[in-house]
Amino acid sequence: MTKSQGVVYQPPLDTESEEILCQYVNATSHLQVIKINNIDNYDWEKVVFPGQRILFNTFKRAELSIYSTAQINTILIDTIDCKKLKVDE
Template sequence: MAQVFDPVPSDGEGKITCCYVNATSKMQIARITNIPNWYFERVVFPGQHLVFEAMSSAQLEIHTGMMASSILSDTISCSRLRLQETPASAATKEAPDSSPASLYSEAVTLPADDTILLRAID
């Protein structure tokens, strides 16, 4: 995975791919400060998945935002956030139909006597 901003230091060993999910209803700041010569900080909105590369020794600090302040609410080892890689062949086997038609036809089922009115918005 390529990171355009603030790539992991090239001399770093044990580079891993991580994922953090903001499961709160508040905006958060994810920050790694324990790796020398590397700065990592991202805004994570409610429900957002943050996928990033880090060294396995990195500690992800989660700061929860309030009106004019931020509170350090958690510190998580990046090794606990590591994504497990699957072989490409396993990911493509028996993939469900993800065409837009199949997604919509399964998402909503209405009784036959209901009428839906659609109106174009100018």
Template sequence: MPHTLDPLPQDNADEIFCCYVNSTSQIQIARITNVHNWYFERVVFPGQRLIFEAPNYGYLEIHTGMMASSILSDKIPCQQLIVLGEDEPHPFAMPTANNGLEYAHQ
């Protein structure tokens, strides 16, 4: 994915593709603030899907609010937002006794 705005710092080898969906009826601001030397902030409209690349240790903060104020309404580990292909196993899934998958971050 080409980075024209806000490229990740060069030292982030463990990058993952993520997806967040704004399932509310309010405009939200999505931010990642825990990555040194990187600024990520996007407006996410109601029903909009945000696809982005982030370090696997990143946390997506969701800020919801009205015109002049906002409230931190959620903080989601980017590992929980990973986008996978049809054939790809979840990288944080662990096999269980019944051959199903149990996710490490639920």
């Protein structure tokens, strides 16, 4: 897979939540780990390479936590509401 290609992930169905298509781009020169873990029974994690774009479906209330692996350990660098990452279709 090249950097210009995205990866699409489909979450399990949740009839109480609206799903949205989101996009995240790792604009750094470091490997990142992104996670959604603020929703009960829904833990999702992906490794994102420098320059990689990832598309994913998730719940509107989800929060994306972004961890940098620039050092020997992983550090939380940001948390973004997935509503802000929504792709306009």
